[in-house]
Amino acid sequence: MKREFAVIGLGRFGGSICRELSMEGMDVLAIDVDEDKVNEFKNFASYAVIADSTDEAALKELGIKNIDHVIVAIGDNIQASILTTVILTDLGIKKITVKAQNDYHEKILKKIGADQVVHPERDMGKRIAHNIISNNILDYLELSDEHSIVEVKVGERMLGKTLVDLDIRANYGCNVVAIKRGKEINVSPSADDALQKSDILIVIGADNDISRFERHLV
Template identity: 50%
Template sequence: MKRGQYAVIGLGRFGSSLAKELVDLGYEVLGIDRDEEAVDEMSDQLTHAVVADATDEEVIRSLGIRNFDCAVVAIGDDMQASILTAILLKDIGVKTVVAKALSELHGKVLTKVGVDRVIYPERDMGIRVAHQLVSPNLLDIIELSSEYSIAEIAVPKRMSGRTLEDLNPRARYGCSVVAINKKTGIVIAPTAHDVVEEKDVMVIIGTNEQIESFEHEVNRR
């Protein structure tokens, strides 16, 4: 089976971290940056890495990015270059274009020019850290949309030994436990009779309000 191909444009902290993780996951990655030093640092870690101006249509076409499964615009502080690159990628027919936004306004512009998915690394990380600071049992939270999220919540001592039927998060809060990560392994699609123990990790899906309500219950003394 052919491995998926990704192009990551902009090899700063975010772009290089993303590119390396994609390689570790088994995908082919082309890294592009105007900075020769940044490209040199990544050349041994990616499938290919080239010094190029991603706002130059001839250059982009010559690299064959149109045939890639996805192109990620991870350009740092140059908003104009980010937008121009996104427009160019959509124009030449890249299947999926994902772009990093520096601000809400930047994100709106990227959406207007047809980017398939806009991501806000700094904002999203800030949200996740804030939740973790105020909710010690919340291990991670990932926004699925503006309304829905998926969260990992550690089982506190006072809930240990109870079944999901006892906790009944779906009826009481509207959110669902889709998995339980135990020391012995992961229970996918647990039943009402599954028992949670202290330090098990419940994977919860629901609206942001539903998850927040369940968080409060978990953190209650």
């Protein structure tokens, strides 16, 4: 199934989205004001065009209205990012994803109708920080300001114990929602199944509870 996407801003972040979507066989319209950037993407994006996205007439001419999902990846120029997003919401684009530069930018983008605001530097920084705390923390996903999901390898302290033995819910207020064992993923883990080396737990909880869990058990 081919869907139509547009990526505005072909820096490292937008460029990476554009490349990945194209490799997955998606139809991508790549837009940048910079001619060199556009030339870089001519070979694999379905269409690569030079345009200033703050120019409403230029966007209309590109037929942006017919595109299902537009990704705005303009970083440093916050004003251009905001103006572009306003134009896209006015045009009634179904789904708009925008990269935010800071919290204030994020707030404005949400207010003016961006469907999804992403913060790649901040979020990747958090993930890597958790991975640095322990090599056993494989991934970290923020659900809200106060809640997250972590993916952790079973450490020495958990080996051979059951979820009942560890009593994670009572001791840390977190829930183990799934256990990955090899290729299998068990989404209703049994409380009295002994954990094995190389099992991976998926744990959900409040950030401070997850931090305690990470410090004590991972």
